[in-house]
Amino acid sequence: MTRAVVFAGPSIDAATVAGLAPVEVRPPVKRGDIDLLLAESEPPTHIGIVDGQFLQGLMISPKEVLRAIDRHPGTVRVFGSSSMGALRAAELADEGMVGVGQVFEMYRSGTVDADDEVAITFDPESLRALCEPMVNIRVAISAAVDRAVISAASGAIVVAAAKELYFPDRTYARILRLPAVREKVSDPELMALREFLDTEAPDAKRDDAVALLRRMDLG
Known part of the structure; x- marks a missing residue:
C-alpha cells in the first residue's frame, strides 16, 4: 500500500x-x-x-x-x-x-x-512566508538579467546587498531601498526591477x- x-x-x-x-x-x-x-x-x-x-x-x-x-x-x-x-x-x-x-x-x-540560502521566517498559523529566501532572490535576479530588465553588474549589486542582510530581513522592498543598491543602480533599472519582481519573477x-x-x- x-x-x-x-x-x-x-x-x-x-x-x-x-x-x-x-x-x-x-x-x-x-x-x-x-x-x-x-x-x-x-x-x-x-x-x-x-x-x-x-x-x-x-x-x-x-x-x-x-x-x-x-x-x-x-x-x-x-x-x-x-x-x-x-x-x-x-x-x-x-x-x-x-x-x-x-x-x-x-x-x-x-x-x-x-x-x-533557504532559511525564512513564516507565520505559524497561515504558514505564509514573511521574507524572501536567498535562493529565490538569486534565481529571480538572474532571470531579470537574462531578460535585460537590469544589467549583470546591477544584478550582482542587488544579490550582494541581499546576502549581507540577516535572513529574516530579506524582502524585495527592503533590499531595493538599501543604500548599497540605491546609490549604485539607476532609478530606471530599479523601477523596471520592481515591476519584474512584482509580476514576472520566477519562484x-x-x-x-x-x-x-x-x-x-x-x-
Whole structure:
C-alpha cells in the first residue's frame, strides 16, 4: 500500500499540494517528525521534505533522514526539494535521498552552501512566508538579467546587498531601498526591477516543490 507524506508550508500551500498529488500534507518538518512517522503502525512509503523549521524549532538532522532510509531499505523513499528538503538532499544524495529541482542542484554543485540560502521566517498559523529566501532572490535576479530588465553588474549589486542582510530581513522592498543598491543602480533599472519582481519573477522554491510531487510519481 502506498502512503505519501509531504512536509510543506511557505514554499507551496497545502491546497496546491493536495491538488497535484495524493499525499498527506504536514507543516514544515522539525526534529523528531520523521521518527514519529516511522513509529506509526503503517509508516509512509514516500516522504517528501519541502519546508522545514529553522528559527521556529529544531532543524531536522541528516541522521534522522538517514534512519528513515536505512530502517526500511527499498520500502521508504525520501525526497527533498525547495528549502530544507533541498539542503538535506544535497547532503544525503549519495546515501539514497532523492533531490529534486534547481535549489537542490545549486547546493549539490556548490553554487550555494549556507543554510541561510533557504532559511525564512513564516507565520505559524497561515504558514505564509514573511521574507524572501536567498535562493529565490538569486534565481529571480538572474532571470531579470537574462531578460535585460537590469544589467549583470546591477544584478550582482542587488544579490550582494541581499546576502549581507540577516535572513529574516530579506524582502524585495527592503533590499531595493538599501543604500548599497540605491546609490549604485539607476532609478530606471530599479523601477523596471520592481515591476519584474512584482509580476514576472520566477519562484524557484515553489517550482521545485511541484517538481518533487511529480518525481514522487504517485499517480
